[in-house]
Amino acid sequence: MRSNVGDLAERAYLADALASLEENPQVALDPAINPKREISFLREHRLARRRLQLEDQRFEVELIAFWLMNRLDEDYGAAMCSSSGGVLRANHPILFHPDQFFYFPLSFPLRNVPELARIFEEYDAQRMSGQDLWARYSCLDGDTGLVKEKNSTKKHFEMYFGSGDGGSEGIFGKFVKPFLGWYLVFDPDVYPEEYYDTFEQLGLLHPHWKRPSDADNSVVKKKRGPKPSPAKQEFVRRYPDGLPAGLTAEAVAEELKAAGFPITGRSIYSYDRERRVRK
Template identity: 60%
Template sequence: MAERRYLAEALEILDEDSQRALDEDINPRQEILALKEHTYARKKLNLSSSEFEIELISFWIMNQLDEEFGAVLCSSSGGLLRANHPIFYHPDQFFNFHLSFPLRGMSELLGVFKEYDAGRMRGADLWARYCCIDGESGLVMRHNRTKHLFDLYFGDGPSESLENEAFEKYVRPFLGCYVVFDPDVYPDGYYDTYASLLLESKHWRKPELEDEGKAIAKKRGPKNSPAKREFLLRYHKGLPEGLSADAVAAELSASGYPITGRSVLNYDRELRERKISK
């Protein structure tokens, strides 16, 4: 998915049809490699960082899939459990913003590209910064930096009790499990998946089935994360005046739906934007 979204942006910059990126018959990686032969590639594209940008998109998609659809944990016995939000904590918090293109123009990514251009960051480093997950295997584990990051994220400052409480409740019971995703809860097709993550290309058209002329159907449609569903259930009209996002986050977390104030603000903004669009 990341390669196809990168390809779509590159094709748009080159004034080509970005719809080609949705064609399931193409190999997106080969198409991206072929871009260097385009007449205007050297002037309009920064192909030297293409691999890093694709990795960045892939990492962002991973975080958004958990945020919007929810990941599950697979134990050594094969049992499946809903993954708790703290397990996915990452200091760069890629689940708190939407991507816009070109990526180098995003204020949220200025620091990331600065590190990459200086040779201090690679695509694999994004995954390595997970607090409780091995980015390569998806194994839930405790890193050396877990306590410090939990202090910063779940408390008001360094506090062993805060880290212990959050870690013991939401992470320790799942050490040794693997993060997995159930494809049955996602929309069908690239277009619907991108649309659910607000990752569409502005020139894309929804593909249709050639034989029936009908739009591709979703399996179940978007499925929000447990914390987001609970927020929408309790505050379907948005945050009440005078009630802070941090207070709501504390309320939901105490009820077993760990969430941050920043995520609450994001959900509230989405609600208000939907009302305006209607």
């Protein structure tokens, strides 16, 4: 999963950098290129030192990748796989992150995104690296996707979920402990594959990109596009104009759960915000 979102992040970063250098960002959609190598070539461009913050490259790619990881979980839902091959839908306590890196629109330059201001403050003060973003998952190994109990797990759960009956201990014991040693995975049948459609669905389509022509697609076999989750489809069907005034995301989530579409209020809020941003 880290490899997949890393590839997408490198292509998104490359496209913006090429546009800043007055080059063609469409190159970033070419499946034949190695985006990491293309990014390394950017330093040699005559405008690089004036137009790009070269020292931020690595961190910004990791930041985009981490945003994509959270975004994919919102739209497609992560699963857990046991050593014997059993697969179950992952619950959100397993994916808990104390910084609450929920979905928000991402745009360039990244330093202008309000939700990232604090992260860049920590980065500029040399208190945060790209690796730190992944390391602060409370119950996940950010490199391997292994569900595990960390030194900070109970402390983070206590701070967020509280204590007492049904508090941090109960939530950890019910939703995390039974799955220690499992791995986080994404269902390949719903995971988006074609670059242009992937970025379009995730809300990270570069303004200078154009949909590849049929001639371009004939060179590389066209892959299927992403499928929205059943819960997302049902939300859009019931509320085509978005959340009505006075109705909370949590209330809609309970309504959909009762109808057989399990979803969280967090996801409802994200879907509604995404629709408003696109309008």
